[in-house]
Amino acid sequence: MRLIRAVGNWFDQRLQLSSPIRETMEHQIPRETSSWFYVFGSAALTVLALQLVTGILLALIYVPSAGEAWNSLQVLNHQVTLGWFIRAVHGWGSNFMLAIVLIHMVQVFLFGAYKFPRELTWILGVCLLLMTLGMAFTGQVLRFDQDAYWGLGIGASICSRVPILGPWLVQLMLGGPIIAGATLSRFFALHVFVIPGLLIGFVGLHLLLVLKLGINEWPMPGRVVRRSDYMAKYHELTHTDGVPFWPYGIWKDAIFSGAILLCIAACALYFGPFGPSGQPDPRIIQTVPRPDYFFLWLYALLSLLPPAMETPVLLIGPAIALVVLLALPFFSGEGEKSWKRRPIAVLTILLSAVTLGTFTNLADHAPWSPMMDASTAAAIPAKYLTGRTPVEIQGALVFQSKQCHNCHSLGDIGGKRGPALDAVAVRLTPDQLVRQVLQGGGNMPAYGKNLNPAETTALVAFLETLHPSAQSPARDASLTAGIEP
Amino acid sequence: MSDVTRRQAVLKIAMLFNGVVGFLLAIPIVGYLFSPVNRGRKNGYASWVSLGSVDEFPAGQTRLATFRNPISTATDGETADLPCWVRNVDGSRFQVFAINCAHLGCPVRWFPQSQLFMCPCHGGVYYADGSRASGPPERGLFEYAFRVAGGKLQIRAGELPTPGIAANKTLIQIERTPPCA
Numbered sequence: 121m122r123l124i125r126a127v128g129n130w131f132d133q134r135l136q137l138s139s140p141i142r143e144t145m146e147h148q149i150p151r152e153t154s155s156w157f158y159v160f161g162s163a164a165l166t167v168l169a170l171q172l173v174t175g176i177l178l179a180l181i182y183v184p185s186a187g188e189a190w191n192s193l194q195v196l197n198h199q200v201t202l203g204w205f206i207r208a209v210h211g212w213g214s215n216f217m218l219a220i221v222l223i224h225m226v227q228v229f230l231f232g233a234y235k236f237p238r239e240l241t242w243i244l245g246v247c248l249l250l251m252t253l254g255m256a257f258t259g260q261v262l263r264f265d266q267d268a269y270w271g272l273g274i275g276a277s278i279c280s281r282v283p284i285l286g287p288w289l290v291q292l293m294l295g296g297p298i299i300a301g302a303t304l305s306r307f308f309a310l311h312v313f314v315i316p317g318l319l320i321g322f323v324g325l326h327l328l329l330v331l332k333l334g335i336n337e338w339p340m341p342g343r344v345v346r347r348s349d350y351m352a353k354y355h356e357l358t359h360t361d362g363v364p365f366w367p368y369g370i371w372k373d374a375i376f377s378g379a380i381l382l383c384i385a386a387c388a389l390y391f392g393p394f395g396p397s398g399q400p401d402p403r404i405i406q407t408v409p410r411p412d413y414f415f416l417w418l419y420a421l422l423s424l425l426p427p428a429m430e431t432p433v434l435l436i437g438p439a440i441a442l443v444v445l446l447a448l449p450f451f452s453g454e455g456e457k458s459w460k461r462r463p464i465a466v467l468t469i470l471l472s473a474v475t476l477g478t479f480t481n482l483a484d485h486a487p488w489s490p491m492m493d494a495s496t497a498a499a500i501p502a503k504y505l506t507g508r509t510p511v512e513i514q515g516a517l518v519f520q521s522k523q524c525h526n527c528h529s530l531g532d533i534g535g536k537r538g539p540a541l542d543a544v545a546v547r548l549t550p551d552q553l554v555r556q557v558l559q560g561g562g563n564m565p566a567y568g569k570n571l572n573p574a575e576t577t578a579l580v581a582f583l584e585t586l587h588p589s590a591q592s593p594a595r596d597a598s599l600t601a602g603i604e605p
Numbered sequence: 606m607s608d609v610t611r612r613q614a615v616l617k618i619a620m621l622f623n624g625v626v627g628f629l630l631a632i633p634i635v636g637y638l639f640s641p642v643n644r645g646r647k648n649g650y651a652s653w654v655s656l657g658s659v660d661e662f663p664a665g666q667t668r669l670a671t672f673r674n675p676i677s678t679a680t681d682g683e684t685a686d687l688p689c690w691v692r693n694v695d696g697s698r699f700q701v702f703a704i705n706c707a708h709l710g711c712p713v714r715w716f717p718q719s720q721l722f723m724c725p726c727h728g729g730v731y732y733a734d735g736s737r738a739s740g741p742p743e744r745g746l747f748e749y750a751f752r753v754a755g756g757k758l759q760i761r762a763g764e765l766p767t768p769g770i771a772a773n774k775t776l777i778q779i780e781r782t783p784p785c786a
Binding site: 187188278279281282287290295297298302406419423430521522526537564570 | 674685688713743
């Protein structure tokens with residue numbers, strides 16, 4: 121024991137770090153801030169450390185070459201002892217990281233912590249959010265599989281829409297004319313050197329500001345922030361009703377961070393690593409590329425926006441969002457901090473959460489994508505086929521072989537791109553059905569060139585049978601016997 | 606006093622010297638970073654590549670063909686092996702479509718029964734001649750210029766087709782050589 125102390129003293133005599141560290145750890149914080157609401161920032165820092173360690177461990181095996189990356193992931197998954205586990209922890213760590221960062225941001229927003237004098241802390245935080253998203257996207261690329269390959273194509277297509285500079289941005293992003301070796305190498309450099317370097321620097325500044333300016337006090341309705349007297353009031357608060365961070369605040373941070381690490385490890389153990397899916401061979405086109413979970417909302421947005429609005433929304437939307445986030449502490453730098461007195465702030469959070477949640481949920485089902493194998497893999501329910509005439513059965517065959525099933529469902533089986541056809545005969549008369557099939561419209565291709573008259577007749581005869589037994593099919597009222605000329 | 610100004614002068618010279626050195630170093634660094642763009646502008650990425658014998662593409666059919674991208678490196682692996690759709694319109698006229706959907710670049714699949722290209726991502730659909738049928742794409746499929754030389758079908762390829770304006774104008778253009786070629 122004495123020896124350890126002696127060695128410690130020897131180092132401290134030279135480094136002289138122990139007293140500044142002790143001062144930092146024991147700095148005064150307002151009593152109410154030793155709260156379970158104040159643990160997300162430190163949890164994000166802990167997960168960052170976990171990502172750094174597991175990232176370095178993966179880099180021991182991973183080969184950042186377009187020709188070899190996928191194979192090296194297979195080696196990690198199947199050959200290297202516990203390689204699958206390290207991959208799983210890194211993958212789940214990234215999911216938890218994004219979730220914690222978002223929760224941290226919501227908490228900071230609702231508690232008014234971005235207000236004077238913590239504007240710069242918020243701005244650095246916004247930069248950190250962008251970097252975290254950047255790490256998520258580049259990380260998805262390093263898992264160099266089919267999703268990564270086609271995801272890069274989507275990224276390039278979005279870049280190409282930038283006016284004038286677009287095509288050059290694409291070449292810069294890809295590192296050449298196509299998605300290939302140079303592309304993976306530069307995403308590796310971004311994911312492993314550039315963004316983590318910036319991330320560590322920005323996290324350092326972010327933390328420094330938290331220490332210099334003090335942690336945000338617990339917001340009380342009516343305790344209004346004013347630039348003129350805030351500093352004095354905060355100083356008074358921390359010194360009349362303050363406690364040292366160590367040990368009053370830190371134990372909650374430590375327990376929460378530990379719990380998060382345990383959750384990540386448990387998810388990694390139970391669910392295993394993410395992918396890789398199929399080989400990144402562009403010749404394998406039997407693929408249905410999907411983005412990772414945290415970009416599903418964007419996938420939904422890109423499918424649901426009207427085509428003409430897509431480019432403006434894609435290019436201007438993020439810029440507006442960024443400006444709003446960065447400018448927030450300047451147009452709302454003073455005033456009430458408590459969310460109880462800031463209904464618009466609460467509504468903004470609720471609206472954003474519902475929007476993101478809805479888009480993510482929609483993208484999970486992707487009703488806008490045709491079911492690519494429905495014509496061979498999705499059956500027509502037997503109830504739509506029993507007791508039908510030969511022509512109607514022939515029509516069902518046309519329905520199946522002409523890929524109608526890829527976009528239209530019957531009995532909830534098949535694509536959801538177009539409307540379900542279980543009761544189509546109630547909605548459209550035979551003439552309207554013929555017109556719709558041959559001319560298309562309303563987002564349906566025209567089949568006029570691809571169906572002969574016999575096929576059209578059969579198909580419409582089949583569609584005419586699709587109505588509930590208690591409801592008769594639609595009829596053209598002008599053609600009823602009474603008024604027919 | 607004169608000593609202070611001398612110090613300041615020396616410091617200024619030192620900073621100027623470092624500025625000049627930094628600028629000189631920045632030239633090759635920026636040149637290196639932007640090399641993908643430069644190369645594209647000077648000589649262009651596109652060149653003629655063969656898709657195989659014309660006989661492999663029967664009249665009236667649309668078939669998948671593959672080619673090695675004309676510009677590729679040793680580390681590209683399979684990513685430089687690119688597919689495309691070849692439509693032999695009537696035995697002498699061809700259309701060669703990029704695999705990439707004109708919306709966001711996902712691989713479109715050909716369905717011969719319904720004579721449609723469908724995209725698995727956001728639901729873009731195209732007719733047999735590549736024109737837009739439905740969904741989010743704002744235009745038809747990208748087409749490669751083609752020619753027939755020595756019984757081989759060749760296309761002018763080399764760059765990922767994207768909806769960007771310049772790419773459409775300079776690299777992917779509909780340019781059909783006469784059928785007797």
